[in-house]
Amino acid sequence: KWPWDRGVIVQEKMDAMFVNIDNEENGLVSIRSRQGSEFPMDKFAQLAKAVSKHLKPGTESLSELLVFRAGKLLDRQTGNGVINHVLDGGDFAIDEYPMAVIWDQIPLTSVVKKGKCNTPYSKRLESLSEQISKIDFLSEDFGHIGLAPTTTVFSYEEAIAVYRKYLADGKEGVILKHPDGIWRDGTSKDQIKKKLEVDV
Secondary structure, eight states: OOOTTTOEEEEEOOOSEEEEEEEOTTSOEEEEETTOOBOOGGGGHHHHHHHHHHSOTTEEEEEEEEEEETTEEOOHHHHHHHHHHHHTTOOOOTTEEEEEEEEEEEEGGGOSTTOEEOSOHHHHHHHHHHHHHTSOTTSTTBTTEEEOOEEEESSHHHHHHHHHHHHHTTOOEEEEEOTTOOEESSOOSSEEEEEOOOOO
């Protein structure tokens, strides 16, 4: 049922801490966990500055929050431990910083119970990609927000090949996304998670 001839989107299933990043029309930025807990924005000031400067106002960006230490990406357990330490009142070490890897962006007006955004995912992704691609790699904002690794495939076999490549690289898996998929508050049939599970 999927339009393989037009291209189907495959994204790396990021393995970090899920967050929603709200960029208000007035430039005020807030970060919330999946459970709705607010992040202390003074500890995420550089990330908030990058969001306010480069992302579209009046939107919510769906993201995974990663942590880098001495220029290297930390694994999920270590990175989430650093973030939880900061949320408990601690601070990032001088050589640590968070990065938001974003895979979707919706209007803040859609962020309500049973809310919807009918813009096709391919269009939402295109807009998001344009916003992030304008960040100069020499600017201080570079490396604080990024786009989820994305590939377009034209057959189910190609999708499986991409999935296997991510597994071989030690990644968790992929999400297949229908290009016409809408965003809505609830479970979607326009996205398929592929990850390895083994019964032992």
